[in-house]
Amino acid sequence: xxxxxxxxxxxxxxxxxxxxxxxxxxxxxxxxxxxxxxxxxxxxxxxxxxxxxxxxxxxxxxxxxxxxxxxxxxxxxxxxxxxxxxxxxxxxxxxxxxxxxxxxxxxxxxxxxxxxxxxxxxxxxxxxxxxxxxxxxxxxxxxxxxxxxxxxxxxxxxxxxxxxxxxxxxxxxxxxxxxxxxxxxxxxxxxxxxxxxxxxxxxxxxxxxxxxxxxxxxxxxxxxxxxxxxxxxxxxxxxxxxxxxxxxxxxxxxxxxxxxxxxxxxxxxxxxxxxxxxxxxxxxxxxxxxxxxxxxxxxxxxxxxxxxxxxxxxxxxxxxxxxxxxxxxxxxxxxxxxxxxxxxxxxxxxxxxxxxxxxxxxxxxxxxxxxxxxxxxxxxxxxxxxxxxxxxxxxxxxxxxxxxxxxxxxxxxxxxxxxxxxxxxxxxxxxxxxxxxxxxxxxxxxxxxxx
Amino acid sequence: xxxxxxxxxxxxxxxxxxxxxxxxxxxxxxxxxxxxxxxxxxxxxxxxxxxxxxxxxxxxxxxxxxxxxxxxxxxxxxxxxxxxxxxxxxxxxxxxxxxxxxxxxxxxxxxxxxxxxxxxxxxxxxxxxxxxxxxxxxxxxxxxxxxxxxxxxxxxxxxxxxxxxxxxxxxxxxxxxxxxxxxxxxxxxxxxxxxxxxxxxxxxxxxxxxxxxxxxxxxxxxxxxxxxxxxxxxxxxxxxxxxxxxxxxxxxxxxxxxxxxxxxxxxxxxxxxxxxxxxxxxxxxxxxxxxxxxxxxxxxxxxxxxxxxxxxxxxx
Numbered sequence: 044x045x046x047x048x049x050x051x052x053x054x055x056x057x058x059x060x061x062x063x064x065x066x067x068x069x070x071x072x073x074x075x076x077x078x079x080x081x082x083x084x085x086x087x088x089x090x091x092x093x094x095x096x097x098x099x100x101x102x103x104x105x106x107x108x109x110x111x112x113x114x115x116x117x118x119x120x121x122x123x124x125x126x127x128x129x130x131x132x133x134x135x136x137x138x139x140x141x142x143x144x145x146x147x148x149x150x151x152x153x154x155x156x157x158x159x160x161x162x163x164x165x166x167x168x169x170x171x172x173x174x175x176x177x178x179x180x181x182x183x184x185x186x187x188x189x190x191x192x193x194x195x196x197x198x199x200x201x202x203x204x205x206x207x208x209x210x211x212x213x214x215x216x217x218x219x220x221x222x223x224x225x226x227x228x229x230x231x232x233x234x235x236x237x238x239x240x241x242x243x244x245x246x247x248x249x250x251x252x253x254x255x256x257x258x259x260x261x262x263x264x265x266x267x268x269x270x271x272x273x274x275x276x277x278x279x280x281x282x283x284x285x286x287x288x289x290x291x292x293x294x295x296x297x298x299x300x301x302x303x304x305x306x307x308x309x310x311x312x313x314x315x316x317x318x319x320x321x322x323x324x325x326x327x328x329x330x331x332x333x334x335x336x337x338x339x340x341x342x343x344x345x346x347x348x349x350x351x352x353x354x355x356x357x358x359x360x361x362x363x364x365x366x367x368x369x370x371x372x373x374x375x376x377x378x379x380x381x382x383x384x385x386x387x388x389x390x391x392x393x394x395x396x397x398x399x400x401x402x403x404x405x406x407x408x409x410x411x412x413x414x415x416x417x418x419x420x421x422x423x424x425x426x427x428x429x430x431x432x433x434x435x436x437x438x439x440x441x442x443x444x445x446x447x448x449x450x451x452x453x454x455x456x457x458x459x460x461x462x463x464x465x466x467x468x469x470x471x472x473x474x475x476x477x478x479x480x481x482x483x484x485x486x487x488x489x490x491x492x493x494x
Numbered sequence: 495x496x497x498x499x500x501x502x503x504x505x506x507x508x509x510x511x512x513x514x515x516x517x518x519x520x521x522x523x524x525x526x527x528x529x530x531x532x533x534x535x536x537x538x539x540x541x542x543x544x545x546x547x548x549x550x551x552x553x554x555x556x557x558x559x560x561x562x563x564x565x566x567x568x569x570x571x572x573x574x575x576x577x578x579x580x581x582x583x584x585x586x587x588x589x590x591x592x593x594x595x596x597x598x599x600x601x602x603x604x605x606x607x608x609x610x611x612x613x614x615x616x617x618x619x620x621x622x623x624x625x626x627x628x629x630x631x632x633x634x635x636x637x638x639x640x641x642x643x644x645x646x647x648x649x650x651x652x653x654x655x656x657x658x659x660x661x662x663x664x665x666x667x668x669x670x671x672x673x674x675x676x677x678x679x680x681x682x683x684x685x686x687x688x689x690x691x692x693x694x695x696x697x698x699x700x701x702x703x704x705x706x707x708x709x710x711x712x713x714x715x716x717x718x719x720x721x722x723x724x725x726x727x728x729x730x731x732x733x734x735x736x737x738x739x740x741x742x743x744x745x746x747x748x749x750x751x752x753x754x755x756x757x758x759x760x761x762x763x764x765x766x767x768x769x770x771x772x773x774x775x776x777x778x779x780x781x782x783x784x785x786x787x788x789x790x791x792x793x794x795x796x797x798x799x800x801x802x803x804x805x806x807x808x809x810x
Contacts, residue, residue: 047546048545048546048547049542049546049547049548049550050540050546051540051541051542051546051550052534052540052541054534054535054536054537054538054539054540055535055536055538057508057535058503058508059503059534061631063631064546076631078629078631078632080569080571080631080632080633081505081568081569081572082568082614082635083505083568083599083602083639084599084602084610084613084614085599086613086614086618087602087605087609087610087613087614088599088601088602088604088605088610089601091604091786091789092786092789093702093785093786093790095702095703095704096703096786096790099751099754100598100793103507103509103597103598103599103655104507105507105508105509106506106507106508106509106510106511106512106513106656107507107508107509107512109507109509150512150515154515168537168538168539168540168544169538169539171538172530172536172537172538173536174525174530174536174537177522177525184522185519185522188515188518188521188522189518189519191515192515192516192518192519195512195516195518196518199745202749203746203747203748203749203751204745204746204749205516206509206512206513206516206656207509207655207656207756208749209746209749209751209754210749210751212703212706212751214704214705215706217706217707217750217751218706218709218711218749218750219711221711221712302620303619303620306620307620307621307622308618308620308621308622309621309622309624310615310621310622310624310625310627311627312625312627312628312629312632313627313629313631313632314627314629314631315627315632319620329622408711410706411705411706413704413705414704414705415704416702416704435619441785442702443785443786446617446619448618448619448620448621450620477545478545479544479545482544482545482546483538
């Protein structure tokens with residue numbers, strides 16, 4: 044009889060999934076599957092909603108990255124109504140996005156991923172968590188809890204809500220920033236920047252060198268990458284062109300509005316999450332999850348962005364990118380390097396937060412264009428923490444949503460996560476021998492993607 | 495001795511869990527009193543043995559004093575898990591508006607399940623049309639998206655999308671002190687909102703959010719006119735207060751945007767849509783002009799039969 048190892052739920056990730064590892068008679072891995080078990084149906088139930096309400100409805104897709112959905116939706120709705128938000132509105136949107144992403148990256152690195160590295164991948168499951176870190180390194184834990192919350196307080200203090208915001212609307216944002224608000228936020232922004240610098244230094248000294256073997260082995264696959272770059276090729280979370288890079292580093296740029304020419308999605312009977320793939324690669328028929336020849340598969344999220352960009356947008360992050368590329372090349376394929384890439388991104392977000400708060404234009408009173416309903420289609424795209432986030436809306440003459448299509452960050456990584464699980468399980472489980480530490484390492488291959 | 499806690503998300507977005515972390519520095523004082531024996535977000539306990547060896551018919555929920563569940567119930571597995579949690583905990587807390595009322599995902603209750611899957615799998619522009627997922631590993635949907643108390647008994651409800659950390663701390667502290675009930679006071683968002691009210695508006699149709707509200711950003715909310723009285727729909731009059739915690743003004747109003755009712759009705763048995771239409775009428779607005787009225791006024795409360803499939807539209 045076939046023996047199946049059932050890891051359920053996959054923990055320290057967002058959402059519901061299980062891993063099934065199928066072993067053959069010899070106890071070696073015959074197949075693996077990452078089953079995504081939940082579906083809510085936003086693409087259906089947003090039909091009929093007023094387009095101007097969308098940014099405050101779809102943010103509920105994700106309580107960890109509501110700002111990404113809030114902004115992608117605002118951009119799609121900008122396009123539906125045919126308006127360009129004033130410069131200060133764009134700066135305020137970018138500011139909120141950067142602050143939210145700093146908190147997001149603190150959450151992932153310290154609360155979700157760090158237990159594997161600080162407590163250790165083989166430690167007993169009952170202590171391998173953030174509470175274990177509180178006990179093992181109370182001073183760092185205190186800082187981490189404080190800094191993650193500081194970002195949330197900044198968002199909330201200015202825009203009312205850190206989780207499920209209402210601040211951004213088609214045409215701009217709901218209120219300008221006053222000089223008093225700007226000055227009050229700046230010292231906290233600088234604190235976040237210092238903490239971002241500390242985090243990268245801490246990880247480069249205490250985490251990555253210690254786990255080089257794991258980095259070179261766990262979940263490693265060779266596939267393509269997708270991310271957003273500004274006109275000058277720098278990493279841009281809010282706007283730019285999409286860059287789709289093949290495993291060998293060759294790439295093609297395109298406008299987000301043309302995504303349907305480049306990206307398709309397949310449904311598999313065994314997962315609620317769809318499987319996006321690069322339409323123009325291989326036979327164009329969908330992703331092949333064959334470890335030996337994974338065609339049509341690309342990845343998103345931090346490592347993908349760090350691979351596709353020509354440079355970072357800020358000086359400290361750029362220096363870190365150069366060091367990273369010196370060590371791992373471009374594109375870097377080791378899956379656990381996602382953690383490293385995430386911390387480089389955190390630095391850019393923190394640097395940009397300070398830059399934006401020091402920009403005199405950010406306090407302009409001109410923050411919203413008036414809108415009027417019309418029938419149109421609009422595509423809005425941002426880089427969510429978990430990857431390229433595409434919102435595609437079609438409205439009727441009353442400005443109600445007629446149809447919508449969404450591709451969210453982690454969905455792009457579905458095929459790649461399945462491949463990484465297969466790779467990790469096949470490497471680690473031989474002759475029916477495995478233990479809790481080994482199964483946790485299979486999960487580490489998933490956690491790297493921060494799904 | 496720390497109190498054992500089981501925590502999990504069902505049909506949820508994880509915003510409630512982030513709100514737990516948004517307790518901030520006091521979280522570190524609270525943590526030693528709590529032992530999370532299951533928490534998918536942060537702790538590695540598994541349902542079918544740590545080696546994944548147990549049969550999938552025997553979901554293992556540890557015994558605990560407190561169960562905290564976020565999210566409504568959407569599929570068979572979530573329903574099963576919830577029933578198991580109920581059996582193994584003494585006090586069950588529904589955390590957030592999805593758990594309390596169905597939440598945003600209960601918008602799906604405006605369609606039959608088949609219609610939702612038809613769109614998702616066969617009418618999304620980037621998706622190659624395919625049959626619906628049919629696999630033992632993909633739990634089938636139950637007939638509607640429900641609140642937690644439509645499936646099991648709930649002891650404590652902490653509404654909000656997300657619930658404010660102040661209330662999470664207060665409710666947990668109550669449970670740690672041996673209480674088995676807790677609830678928010680029955681007050682409306684308007685009761686906690688400092689804006690200027692004159693009990694009248696410019697009259698006529700209710701305006702959509704096509705331009706920003708009228709206010710001076712240098713002045714506080716106490717100098718801004720009530721949003722409904724500005725002619726824009728705000729669900730403050732029919733929504734339970736508490737979104738800003740123990741102090742502070744309602745969060746959406748602070749953002750200079752209208753309330754959309756994320757804390758749900760002020761009291762059990764209320765009909766927010768009927769009450770809101772009355773409220774709009776009382777300031778001289780025509781409530782029939784609210785676009786997408788049913789969905790907007792039941793945005794967070796679509797469980798409990800508040801949202802159901804629409805009757806077929808008569809041909810024009």
